[in-house]
Amino acid sequence: MATAQTDEIQVYNAQIAEPGVFNLTLHDNFTPDGRKTPAFPGAIVSNGSLNGVPEWAYGVTPWFEAGLYLPLYSLPRNGDAQLDGFKLRALFVEPDAAQHTFFYGVNFEFSFNSKHWDPNTYTQEIRPILGWRFGKMDFIVNPILDNSWKGFSRLDFAPATRVDYNFSDKWAIAAEEYDDFGQLRHFDRPSGQTHQLFAVIDYNGKPINVEGGVGFGLNSATDHLTLKLILSRDLN
Template sequence: MSATLLLVVFFLSPGRAPAQENYEIQVYSYDTVAPHHTMVELHSNFTAQGSKGTQGGVAPTNHAWHETIEITRGFAPWFETGLYIFTSARAGDGWDWVGSHIRPRFRAPDSWHWPVGVSISNEIGYQRRKFSPDTWTWEIRPIVDKQVGRWYWSLNPTLDRSFHGESVAKGFEFSPNFKFSYDATKKIAAGVEYYGAMGPVTGFDPLAEQQHQIFPTLDLKLAPQWEINIGVGDGFTRSTDRLIVKWIIGYRFNF
């Protein structure tokens, strides 16, 4: 990776994805699930090149499979709630339950006629100490997006907060995510997703201690009820897992 590209990444979107922690790697769009409908998603991530030893009591990520089930229910045109169940599997360690989160989300109603889509989610939950130095966390995720012809972008300037664990004293940490894509056809969109975290908002971590990941991605729009996202990501600092393969398969049910 060239130094020029690394600098571009740094100045455009500094950070990492600590709240996701390679379990649910996704840049959110502003839209919510329709009322009386349910979205079920399977997030599958394989870390081909990650940490190889226990670090601070946290299990290594190298060659780990992370499977996350996300179930989201729409309650109003502007409100949904999602539930996450995180799991991890690794040779010699077996298959483990990692934790669970709940995520209510509100969005600006279409009747407001804003020039961009806007929503905000609050994700709160628990993850076992074996898999995270922080066991109880809160994520505030503002979401702004826009479709312009074939082009699409979404910005998630996320704030993370630990309530129990090593990062409690750090307060809120800044973890921006960004997506940019182009509809190559009616069925396929090619894009780039960025995930990062700079550290505490009161004073960012040194660059080497931050995390930066970029995923070239494909979104397959096979039918309105389906959601399919595929990507291969690379990390750019020593604190980031270097190579991750991820895919998301989701289906909207009319109940």
Template sequence: FELAGYLVTAYVPDVGPRIAGARIRPRFRLPESWQLPFKVSISTEVGFNKRSFEANTVTLEIRPIIEKELGKWYLSFNPDFSKSLRGIDSHRGFEFEPGMKVSYAVSKKLEPGIEYYAATGPVTHFESLHDQHHLIFPTVDINAGADWELNFGVGRGLTGTSERWVIKWIVGYRFSF
């Protein structure tokens, strides 16, 4: 079991950095003793967004996570199902937002990779490709110790409706209880 909390930040031109919201995410993993050919977990994230940054102020994500390590290679597929619980899109059903990651450990400290994220629309009827969001991120994971998670990437939108550029930066610390 894992429990994470996030602060979502945004840089506003002529204003500076701002807190755009917060997230809480419990994650449950299937036991490794089951000896599956890959790791399986499910993450359920509830987001609380400031209206000035997001029209949907409360959101839910249900994200199965399928992971595999092959030597120095790491592969992950995350078929995310998202829903607005409060806001302009709360009348809509679940949306499909897949994510994938491939990385390679060049050393014990450094793992460059590629991450892909998309928002394809309602699970019952995907939007046209022109209206979907697709982003690709060259990334790097830095192993700064057993309890630290450091990830950085610069993403580029691949469709006209995608954000043109996105900087992603994760700094995480595991607390032991």
């Protein structure tokens, strides 16, 4: 559904935890100026809401990382904190993706959703990862398909794209775009799609990695202003 909210605003770059390493990533996004009507009856209104989740990950092999998102939570502007569900993740990538000019992978997420978060109790995300490096610049696309288990034609196409410039091995700036065109069988009309452009800055250092961004809606169906913060560190 093109008007649904999300707990994770991130473009995947095929990099994973090393085998035997536990990693914790904290995702938080806040919408100071968003849509003021619910996406479906009983849904959380995005305007003024804070959404987030801790993401627990473990490097199983050089090409496989397992993850758990728990708990998903929301704090609406005019309401109490709510639990939104949880997700399981299986991420398969090219080993040592950071060392390659072209890199790839695919991520599968399986979600259990509270009724106020998604009208479908069980959903899935299929996220291919394709990326190219050109000197200090990277171009990455995640042509995401959201699955509500109602048939192939009802898969929802919600791609995420990133172009970044790496000043050093620690600092980078990026432009990211997050779109939702609707179901494959029939895309939503342009006024019903969502398109949001983010300006992002990354710090990849020790002991913690930081990614912060400001997102601007490109049409009336999209939240006008969203802030995101991602903090990540290895636990062992």
